[in-house]
Amino acid sequence: xxxxxxxxxxxxxxxxxxxxxxxxxxxxxxxxxxxxxxxxxxxxxxxxxxxxxxxxxxxxxxxxxxxxxxxxxxxxxxxxxxxxxxxxxxxxxxxxxxxxxxxxxxxxxxxxxxxxxxxxxxxxxxxxxxxxxxxxxxxxxxxxxxxxxxxxxxxxxxxxxxxxxxxxxxxxxxxxxxxxxxxxxxxxxxxxxxxxxxxxxxxxxxxxxxxxxxxxxxxxxxxxxxxxxxxxxxxxxxxxxxxxxxx
Amino acid sequence: xxxxxxxxxxxxxxxxxxxxxxxxxxxxxxxxxxxxxxxxxxxxxxxxxxxxxxxxxxxxxxxxxxxxxxxxxxxxxxxxxxxxxxxxxxxxxxxxxxxxxxxxxxxxxxxxxxxxxxxxxxxxxxxxxxxxxxxxxxxxxxxxxxxxxxxxxxxxxxxxxxxxxxxxxxxxxxxxxxxxxxxxxxxxxxxxxxxxxxxxxxxxxxxxxxxxxxxxxxxxxxxxxxxxxxxxxxxxxxxxxxxxxxxxxxxxxxxxxxxxxxxxxxxxxxxxxxxxxxxxxxxxxxxxxxxxxxx
Ligand SMILES: Nc1ncnc2c1ncn2[C@@H]1O[C@H](COP(=O)(O)OP(=O)(O)OP(=O)(O)O)[C@@H](O)[C@H]1O
Ligand SMILES: Nc1ncnc2c1ncn2[C@@H]1O[C@H](COP(=O)(O)OP(=O)(O)OP(=O)(O)O)[C@@H](O)[C@H]1O
Ligand SMILES: [Mg+2]
Ligand SMILES: [Mg+2]
Numbered sequence: 302x303x304x305x306x307x308x309x310x311x312x313x314x315x316x317x318x319x320x321x322x323x324x325x326x327x328x329x330x331x332x333x334x335x336x337x338x339x340x341x342x343x344x345x346x347x348x349x350x351x352x353x354x355x356x357x358x359x360x361x362x363x364x365x366x367x368x369x370x371x372x373x374x375x376x377x378x379x380x381x382x383x384x385x386x387x388x389x390x391x392x393x394x395x396x397x398x399x400x401x402x403x404x405x406x407x408x409x410x411x412x413x414x415x416x417x418x419x420x421x422x423x424x425x426x427x428x429x430x431x432x433x434x435x436x437x438x439x440x441x442x443x444x445x446x447x448x449x450x451x452x453x454x455x456x457x458x459x460x461x462x463x464x465x466x467x468x469x470x471x472x473x474x475x476x477x478x479x480x481x482x483x484x485x486x487x488x489x490x491x492x493x494x495x496x497x498x499x500x501x502x503x504x505x506x507x508x509x510x511x512x513x514x515x516x517x518x519x520x521x522x523x524x525x526x527x528x529x530x531x532x533x534x535x536x537x538x539x540x541x542x543x544x545x546x547x548x
Numbered sequence: 549x550x551x552x553x554x555x556x557x558x559x560x561x562x563x564x565x566x567x568x569x570x571x572x573x574x575x576x577x578x579x580x581x582x583x584x585x586x587x588x589x590x591x592x593x594x595x596x597x598x599x600x601x602x603x604x605x606x607x608x609x610x611x612x613x614x615x616x617x618x619x620x621x622x623x624x625x626x627x628x629x630x631x632x633x634x635x636x637x638x639x640x641x642x643x644x645x646x647x648x649x650x651x652x653x654x655x656x657x658x659x660x661x662x663x664x665x666x667x668x669x670x671x672x673x674x675x676x677x678x679x680x681x682x683x684x685x686x687x688x689x690x691x692x693x694x695x696x697x698x699x700x701x702x703x704x705x706x707x708x709x710x711x712x713x714x715x716x717x718x719x720x721x722x723x724x725x726x727x728x729x730x731x732x733x734x735x736x737x738x739x740x741x742x743x744x745x746x747x748x749x750x751x752x753x754x755x756x757x758x759x760x761x762x763x764x765x766x767x768x769x770x771x772x773x774x775x776x777x778x779x780x781x782x783x784x785x786x787x788x789x790x791x792x793x794x795x796x797x798x799x800x801x802x803x804x805x806x807x808x809x810x811x812x813x814x815x816x817x818x819x820x821x822x823x824x825x826x827x828x829x830x831x832x833x834x835x836x837x838x839x840x841x842x843x
Contacts, residue, residue, distance in 0.1 A: 323831035324838065365820065367827045390806050390820040391615065411780075411802065412773040 310377045310479055310510035311340040311363065316386070317371035318358055332358050336372070338529055342478070345501065345511035345524050350531030356514045357406070359531070360481050362386070363512060364403040365393035376400060376479060398426055403481040404472035408464040410457045416467045417442065417452040424474035434474075441470040445496055461488045473500055480504055482513035486520050498523045589651055591616045591757060591789050592637070597646030599629075599636050606632040607813040610646070616756065617787040621800035621821065623836065624810030630793040631761055633810075637791065638678055638759045639668045650757070673703050677750030681762035683742035686749070687734050693720065693745055694730040700753045719748040723778060740771035744778065751782065758790045764799055776802055797840055801825055809833045 316336040322328050332355035340346045348356040361367040363374060365385045375382035378396045385393055397403075402423075411419065420438035425431060442452060445466040451459070456467050465488045472480065482501070486494045494517065501524045505511060515521040521528075590613040598608040607629030614620055622630045636643040639660055648660040652675060655667060672678065680686040687696055697716040698706075706712055717727045723744035729737070734745050743763060750758065763779065764772040780803060783790060794800055800807055800821060807824045809817040809832065817830040828834045 320827075321829075323834050361826070366822055368819070368823055368829070390823075391618075393820055393823075394805060413777045 308342040308377070308508075309339055310342050311338075311512065312375040312382070313338045313363075313372065314375075315372035316359075316362065316369050316374065318355065318362060318367060318369045333531060334371070336532075340479075340510040340512055342508040342510055343505050344526050345505055345513065347521050347525035347528050348512065348514045348531065349521075349528050351533065354531035354533060356531055357483055360403070360483050360512060360514060363479075363481055364401060365397065366403070400477055401479045401481065402472045402475070402477040404469055404483065404485050406483045406487065407461075408456060408468040410455065410464070412457070413455055415453045416447060416456050416459070419456070419467060420470045420474050423471040426475050429475075438470070438474060441473055442467070444500075445470050446493060462490065462493070465489060466493060469497060469500075473504070476504070476507060476509065478509055480509050480511045480513075482511065482515075484514050484516055486515070486517050494520060588615075590614060591618075591651050592791075593647075593649045594637065595647045597633065597636055597643050597648060599632050599641065599643050605629075605813050607636070607810070610815060612808060612815070612818065614757075614789055614791065616789055617783075618806065619783055619788075619790045619792060619804045620806050620808065621792045621794055621804035622808045622810060623794060623797060623800055625836075626795070628810040629813040630810055632813075634759050634761055634791060634793050638672075638676065639663070640678075653756075673700050674753050675756050677755040677758040679743075679746055679750060679758060679760040679763050681765045683734075683739070683746040686746040687742060689733065689735040691733070692731045693725070693734055693737070696734060696745060696749045697752050699749065704753070715752060719752050720745075722751075722782070723748040724774070738771075740767050740775060743767065743775060747779070747782075751786065754786060756787075756789060758788055760790060761793045762795070763792070764794070764796065772799075779803060797825060797836065809836065 314337055317334040318332045320330045320332065322330070336359065338346065348359060350356055358367055362369050363376075363385070365388070369386045372386060374385040376385055376396055378400045383392060383396050385396065388396070417435065417438050420442060421431070421435045424434035424437040424441075429437070439449075439452065443449075447463060447466055447470065451463065456464050459467065465485070469485055472482070472485075480501075486497050489497065498520055501511060501513075505524070511524070513524070515525065592614040594613070595611050597610040599606050600608075610633055612620070622633065624630055632641070635641045637648055637660070643661055646661075649657055650660050650671075651657055652671065654670075654675065655663075658667070660668075678686065688699070694713060694716040697719050698712040701712050701715060713730070716730060720727050720730060725741055725744055725748070729741075734742055737745065747763070764775055767775065776799060782788065783803065790803070792800070792803060804821045807818060807821045808815050809824065809830065811832045817824060817828065817833045824833060825837055828837045
């Protein structure tokens, strides 16, 4: 266990991301440049910074959802570091399937697919049987206070908080070595927020590397080991600091 | 791709994890046996395919690979060459140039464009499926639903009427058509039912590769949603590789692992579906994404 703790799961080097908006005068948005960061197994890194500084963009890049224009994102996947910034699509899918769970800020609903099926699908990946995956899904949904009366419904009609809890359940449905969280507790009440905090702490205890955006100060101080502050537009590259000096 | 594996990584690195899209990978493909799903051999390798009509190119320089179980969507504006490409790849029309090789469990590694007619016909009855935008083009309207599904089985020599009928009923159930419609003519089915019947008719021989041209095209929204749901589960259950032509980015988002964006006969952008849709780089892709409400 002690060796696992020191293991680097994510290593970002010289990462840069910009957007060119071709239909808005070709304007270029330089979101961030030259970012370096590392996350070890069992550690939680919180991304901080003002709105628009690129926290979500960085998190999406770590999932291979945004394509950075510079630098590398090495993620430890089955005993090798794969660079998500340059890996071909099939590899990114492979790494996602086995290694990375990403909880977006909002659930993207799929028409006609029930809450329990959404989570079951995520739980099934580790080669688990459909039955076992379904049991796992039901347990996680229950833990997040999504009761059996909602399981067979498609989440389209759920409240914002219920949808988000389904989304979180999906992210936690299989124990991934890397967990990416974009404001997971934003629309949750205190009780459910505490459940999510406990789930994050449990994931860390099993060696998961967590990178998250937590606007809620209480959540952040409960789970984060370090804070990474996004540099402002004109600022120097991002620097890490300890969570104590956050306020 | 400069450096996929970090050389300085303080951890054992698996050797030879090269880019699966690289040239070298293609060479080894033919020497290995094909078994769907588990290996890394592409099912289809498309190289520099082009087709012109009366001197005007409809599609050109198309290259990509497709792996077993993978769903690839081709999106792009009307007239960009999507249907033409699909017809070339499925050998419906003859491409002017390029090469497509298909890894068949029956025939081994084969060159689609130069394969004899009877081999292609056999593929179309067994390992391949073709779903037309208009189900009337892919069905025999004058024979019963059951006979439509049974046709492939009969063409493969199956003669046991009871067994064929059972199989037809099984597939009707899978595509959510009531079994008591088995003796009815598809002529009188709704558009959505016809499309589901067309899909069942193709799937009965458990193909490995499906070509689909706008499968949800002519259907209204609620029928579309149901069909998409069905296609989604069938693709994963049957480990189907699909080349899916669609102009609907929502359909692509839901079904496809990867995306090719075509404009004026060329592929202008390609990649993981969610990456291309959420972070489009090419001006044309940005236009496509911006012009829909939500995909
Ligand atoms: N897909 C995209 N296309 C174009 N611009 C984008 C895209 N995604 C993000 N941006 C831009 O990148 C910048 C950073 O956005 P991002 O969402 O990463 O910020 P954030 O730090 O997460 O902000 P917030 O705290 O408000 O969520 C913004 O200017 C945003 O408009
Ligand atoms: N048989 C044919 N003879 C002559 N021209 C053709 C033929 N088939 C296609 N074309 C032309 O080739 C170009 C590409 O057509 P294609 O049908 O492949 O487009 P598409 O991308 O499928 O469009 P849509 O989305 O409207 O179905 C068009 O300009 C079309 O007019
Ligand atoms: Mg954000
Ligand atoms: Mg067409």
